[in-house]
Amino acid sequence: MSTMAIRNTGTLAWRTLVQIKHNPFELMDFSIQPVMFLLLFTYVFGGQLARSPKEYLAFALPGIIVQNLLFATMNTGVGLNTDINKGVFDRLRSLPIARFSPLAGRIVADVIKQAWALLLLLAVGMALGFRIGTGPLPALGAFALLLVFAVSASWISVLVAMLVDEPDKVQIFGFVLIFPLTFASSAFVRPSTMPGWLQAFVEVNPTTVLADATRGLLTGGPVAGPVIHSLIWAAVLLAVFAPLSVRAFRRRI
């Protein structure tokens, strides 16, 4: 990447982050909503699913983090589609800037938002009694793994954004895809009571491996297997969806 490309990407990432200042709802979307989920899951289901809400939190917080992360990957596509629809993209493309900087700028900004939501969920979780049982290095590893996975998975939403005509449709697509993907996994409960066919799905579901990896890195337990599986999934998502998205991107604009 040239210096110009890096500078253009930085400016466009700044632009995406400054938007938050003028749109408090967006802040709610990626701050209050995750915390709300965290509180609801912990105090509504916690006592039933574990011996106490606090014990459930130790299990569920990594899962809630993963669920929130996957939903948030849709923001990349929603934002891109909005820019294309509103004509902002045409304006940017009529400027002498690095060609992929509008895309790169948005991805960088979305990673920063993801990092913020991760830290927020962890901080609120810890205030409610969650403890990192491993150490600072594995915890940092969990963060890095989650962000890498988020960038890879956000290419799905980029592809969807290039194929549909309205931002709402990206949102709907994301909901329909991610809801079952996050619930039919080990994110919130141990799969042992699920019917066999569902367990088979849960086992291969990327949400499961990522939730297990995050859990292992934050609270202890098996790490190597889930982490490797998560990285393989991230690589597969990137390898499949990034080229398709770039192709659709070139074709659309």
Add this chain to the structure above:
Amino acid sequence: MSTDTNAIYAEGLVKRFGDTTALAGVDLAVRPGTVLGLLGPNGAGKTTAVRVLATLIRPDAGHATIGGFDVVRQAHEVRSLIGLTGQYASVDEQLTGTENLIMIGRLLGLSRSSSRSTARDLLSRFDLLDAADRAAGKYSGGMRRRLDLAASLVGNPRLLYLDEPTTGLDPRSRNEVWDIIRGLVTDGVTVLLTTQYLDEADQLADEIVVIDHGRVIATGTPEQLKARTGAQTVSARPELPDDLEKLAAEVRQVASGPVDVRGDVVTAPVTDPSALTALVRRLDDAGLVVAELALRSPSLDEVFLSLTGVPA
């Protein structure tokens, strides 16, 4: 016409979208420092032509150069010469006026401080200082268009593409935008203007290209185009409203086409140069007094209608 002497030069531009042919071989030439009005009904291909010339889409055939640079092979150089404003190239509604302009300044390589001062200069020039820190989404139509224009001027472009710059504006805002455009042309900027408003082209353009169904169907100065229909229009208003019918009958005697009575004014096309004097004589003989009598060139609307068969 060569590529060197023209700010914009296009030859045989073709662009298809699926089964639709948006451009079916468009030629254009715009001299530096002039305004070319690109006119045509909705869906004629105006916006597609602008998008090709702005490097946003590639033509399927033909070629175009902007300031001597090829729009396909030297897109980056073209982009550093042009400013684009229009229906589609928009500012970010979620940023303030200042932030929008700073963003563009930074993207064009200005330092933090000079992009800030450029933003401030442009906002004051376009009378937007009071709204500088408000989100662009909250601007009125006229303010929004002025911000759009300001955004396209951050890089001091030598060429400005204005795609229907006043669509949806009230007359006062439209006049403001026109004044700004005239000022830019005085500074030597070349302007490519697409519009559906014929009076806008009449007011601003040095030369007009009329396109329809992706083809150029007429080229010339506004005066040349008006002369092309070969007819002038006579209009008369009687002193006494009751004389309207009688007046229409007299006008019909000298008219070369259908007589139109609208309100208390009678209009009709005439081709004979002596038609006006003949009409005056007839009115005198009939003892009809007119409050108003005029012979004028046809409006561009009339030219447009005769060229495309579609009212503008």
